[in-house]
Amino acid sequence: MDASLRIELFPADLDRAIGFYQRLGFRLRGRTDHPRYATLLYGGVQLGLAEADPVPPEQRSIPSGAEIVIEVGDVRAVHDQVVAAGVVLTDELQERPWGLTDFRVTDPDGYYLRFTNRRGA
Numbered sequence: 001m002d003a004s005l006r007i008e009l010f011p012a013d014l015d016r017a018i019g020f021y022q023r024l025g026f027r028l029r030g031r032t033d034h035p036r037y038a039t040l041l042y043g044g045v046q047l048g049l050a051e052a053d054p055v056p057p058e059q060r061s062i063p064s065g066a067e068i069v070i071e072v073g074d075v076r077a078v079h080d081q082v083v084a085a086g087v088v089l090t091d092e093l094q095e096r097p098w099g100l101t102d103f104r105v106t107d108p109d110g111y112y113l114r115f116t117n118r119r120g121a
Contacts, residue, residue, distance in 0.1 A: 004044070004046065005045075005046070006039075006046035006047070006048055007045075007046070007047055007048070007068060008047075008048035008049070008050060009047065009048070009049055009050075009107075009109070009111055010049075010050050010051070010052035010055070010109075011049055011050075011051060011052070011107070011108070011109045012051070012052065012053065012054035012055070012109060013051070013108070014031075014036045014037075014038060014049055014051040016108055017038075017049050017051075017107065017108065017109065018031070018038050018040070018049065020087070020107050020108055021040050021042075021047060021049070021107070022040075023082070023085040023086065023087050024042070024082055024085070024087060024105065024113075025042055025078065025081060025082070025085075026040040026041060026042045026045075026047060027040060027041050027042070028040055029041050029046075035050065035051070036050070036051035037049065037050050037051070042070065043072075045070055054109075055109070055110070056110070057106075057108075057109060057110025058110065059110065060109065060110035060111050060112070061106070061110050061112060062112050065110065065111070065112060066111075066112070067112050067113070067114055068111065068112065068113045068114070069113075069114045069116060070113060070114070070115050070116070071116055071117070071118045072115055072116070072117065072118070073117070073118060074117070075093070075101050075102060075103070075115055075116055075117040076093065076101070078115050079093045079103050079115070082103075082105065082115070087105055088105070089103055089104065089105055090104040090105050090106045090112070091103055091104040100116050100117055101116065101117050102114050102115060102116035102117070103115055
């Protein structure tokens, strides 16, 4: 069975969200203005952004919200690219006791993302 995953988020400001995710390395695939919606890609990760009424960011933060985990081949290189793009990290690059290395960011609407290496990478 073929399957893929697209995550849809609901930012209060579509243009601000697009800019943030492009600084993380996502590529804009397309957008519409009626409704205000954009699709972004990061490798095989598809992200939909549908502009919506604002929600307090703390409602989306851990542990009440969700953690979006993006597994990459070279987490150190991704980290360096994200920092060079001026993104403020929520948690700095760390080696974890369970054998992974990761860093975390929070988008302007409070969504929490973790970039991590693939196991064995």
